[in-house]
Amino acid sequence: MNENKPISRRSFLAYVGSGTATLLAASSGLGLFSGKAEAQENPEALFSYSSDSLTRSPGLIQPSDSDELVLPKGFSSQILAAYGDRINAKGDTFGFHNSYTCFHPIEGSSVNGLLWVNHESADALWVQGEPKNGHYSTAQTQKLLYNQGASILGIYRDTDGTWKLDTTSPYGRRITGLDAFELTGPARSARSVHGVSRVQGTLGNGSGGKTLWGTQLTGERSFAEPSRDAGLPQTHYGWVTEADPFDAGFKLRKHTALGRFQHGSIAMTLGKKGQAVVYMGDGAAYACIYKYISKGTYVVAKGTANSELLTEGTLYAADLVQRRWVALTIDAVLEALNDLHFSLPASIEYTREELLELFKEQADVYVYAGEAALILGATPTDRPETVQISPEEGTLFITHTNNARHGNLHGHISRLVEKDSDHGALEFSLETVLSGGRQGELSSPDSLITDHLGNLWVTTHMPPSQMNQGAYAEFKNNGLFAIVSPVSSKRKVLQFASAPNDAAFAGPCFAPDERSMFVAVQHPGANTVNRNNPTSSWASRPGSKVPRPAVVAITGFSY
Template sequence: MEMKKPLSRRHFLKYLGASAASLAAAYSGLSSLTHKANASASDINAYDELPETFNPTLHTANDTDQLLLASGFSYNVLAAYGDVINKSGDTLGFNNSYTSFFPLSGSTTEALLWVNHESAQYSWMLDRSMTIAWEQQKQLLNEQGASILHIKKDALGQWKLVPDSTLARRISGLTPIELTGPVRGSQSVNGATLVQGTFANRGGSQTLWNTQLTCENRFETTCRDAGLALSHYGWIVEVDPFDHGKLPVKHTALGRFHHGSAAMTLNSDQHVVVYMGEDSPEGFVYKFVSADQWSDDKKANTAQLLSEGSLYAADLIKGRWIELTIELVRKQLNSMTYQVPTVLNKSKDVLLKQFQTQNDVLTSVSEAALILGATPCDRPAELTVRPSNKQVYIAFTQNDSRGNLHGQIIKLKESGNGETFAFETFITGGRQSGFSSPGALAFDKNDNLWVSSDISPDRLNTGAWSEFKNNGLYLIHPSGTERKTKQYASSPTEAALSGLSFTDHQATVFVAVNHPGASGAGTTSPTSQWQHRFGKKDPRSAVVVITRSLL
């Protein structure tokens, strides 16, 4: 039965906090929520009405090989690894790590769902001595990239995959992609204007003009196995999910590094701003500011907005953005008093040869940022912009080599001109807050922050991380009050929950269940069987739909 009235954002959040944990039924086919909307998007106090639910601080964290949800909620599996997604027979890729919801024009019952695929893993990848055959390379490249799913509500109001759709498709490591921006055709990318594929896709952001940005993260292993040029990867890629004929583009003006996530907004002067986090134990926080201004009247010219602009890295010590230019890099390297950081393991002469043009800066962004004095952070892989005040929230996941075992979330507030900023710790991970190693971040339209933990599989349920059990999904009080942190989901063994995306009225949440059984994936000894096929033991990552149960 079709929904007549959408569930309010406020009621949705209240349902999420119903009571103690319960096991959600896979493929349960329950009907959608049908309560009357009675709260505005500006009502940011919805959190205060949420009742308690299961929380690690209450010693109810879980280590079972199941996806657990707060009572009152159930999930359906929308699609799992290997499921057919379209009429051409394409299948959902490996390790989905991000989702993004695109309603079809004028429809409340049909949509496209973007899904990133972060990695692939096979037993032959563990043997570095062997030569990777072309068929294996194709398999490796096809597993990664992204899937564009066509989803539709059934007669009961549940979102379901349309497996024979002509709208759904794959963007993979085999897809032709155009380079755009300053580095296009330059020596830095071996003269390339067109490159093969995108892979290692972790986070992303919808654009103001309703396209998708996807972030290339740890690309080196795939490049090595597939014999591809390193300089062609590590960029941010833009795809129009609605236009099959338009080639995806890699925006070289946004820089090349291990992109963990991106978040797009507008500054006070109507320039497009893209904040970016680097997924590295000593990564940096960046922002790109477009040269041109955004205008609703110029939507047809949006391609140029990400092709020209300025790239900055954050100096957290001085509270300033450092523009990454070749002039500043060479000036620093030519300074008699400048000492090259030992971590670069290069001399000044070598670096001066490496950095000769702005294109060299854009293809070696991390080194340029370090040379110019940006602040290395404890894996700032994920970030998001708070809609109500445009403050940037950044998850520093953790860096145990520096004693930061459980990470923290900081918030960054820029000054009026955007050149300087103030930042402070919003909340720290650990026993006092009930979660460890913050990963994916997402604000709902009621201004509440949702956080998924990202404890690595080899640390889960061991040592300092033992009490947190499996990775979870948490709601963080808008004030960052640690005692009010609430857990709403617990992932299967070794999995992480990421890529939260809401339908327009927040009656439904889509979540990526990433890398269940990660340590045994691709081997004969799986450590999880979550979403395995009948007669097989291999776990499968999946995208799930969370709705209110009628039980």
């Protein structure tokens, strides 16, 4: 049997309920089992999946605690770029702590394109070094800022099926904490951003999303520490930024109408009236889910000029109890704060008097969107990191990673369905699709995407310091999971990949033909205290044991 033959995606989906032996049989063309499920080639297949007579499956791989990227037989991975690698002719280098990825095809190609990669943070142990006397030097600060932001990689699949980095691509470049960004929308030049219309750099870039017009949105999440370390104003960060991977002349911008908070992922679609609708997650504990609806409507012929849709509209937060979207307005915030019978939510760290000083005008609602949402009755949940629009009309999947302070150690995945299947609606229903932990077969769901059938691909992000211990011990290292037929009684949770020691996968995405997946491997060796004794050596250079975060291509899927 040829175990190296690529495994068909159709065979993979049909494999559900049949065990690893069937997967290997599918890769070789041998039909060892009869009566296996057939995956239909339409989105509805996901929500009415028929399984065979077997009711349990061992998954594709078993949990692993080895210091390697583990995949099922028949699949392989190639490192496209790791921290410090040169990415273009100019000599720019790949940043640190890579996170979200997004493939932008060149002329519709599935084998030639640009890969957008976020860089979420820079670890002093590996990057800039510890501060001296509590302060970073100018050189250290420059290195801190340079290694955040994003990398744009030219990549292609060779004739032998191997993905490679093209350092000669005219599009390869870095966007960093040193670049200039324009503020757009209601908080531009506002008092709460110190009266400026232009700010320095983008920091703490966690996740993102692609616009309807083909540009890239990326959310600033872990921005508090690096902005403080660099001596930069806090309110200049925590925004959704926009760039065009194909056009270095496209003005970099931060859209304040989308609100300032610890942005997770960003998902854009259309309402039934043609408005641009943007869903957003917040990576903080006790955080809310957001939706923005543009005032204007999307016009295909306008191309990237549609970016103006993100400058004027209404920002909402989800009240999960009343199942409604709450508009964030200054009048409503002030009415609540001036009501002496109103009790501040416990998770707000400001006093009533401090909040009345913060909230003076509508711009302040966007700058302090998290506080405004809680004041107006939006429901805080346990780190709603990722929002993903489903092929099922009007449906949104949401990962809630975990919150130990709530006793929610393993997180959950929920599904929000808009009224009348309209993404522009202001009412919705919500249900839990999967609870993390032993019954859900995974812990701490983080990044999430859907394939063309609507199956979910979910990464996990257990705390590095607690992996392989206590309540997390049985799950071993973080992984990448396929949840097949997610809202059906025949749902299956299958582990597809295991990450190296201390690491986590982040931001998976497919090439258009879904024959290749790209995914970031974050913070291998995160528990290292002494550089000379790292807890991982994954992606280290020859002759070195220093681990490096990297982005990889996974191949082995075929039709």
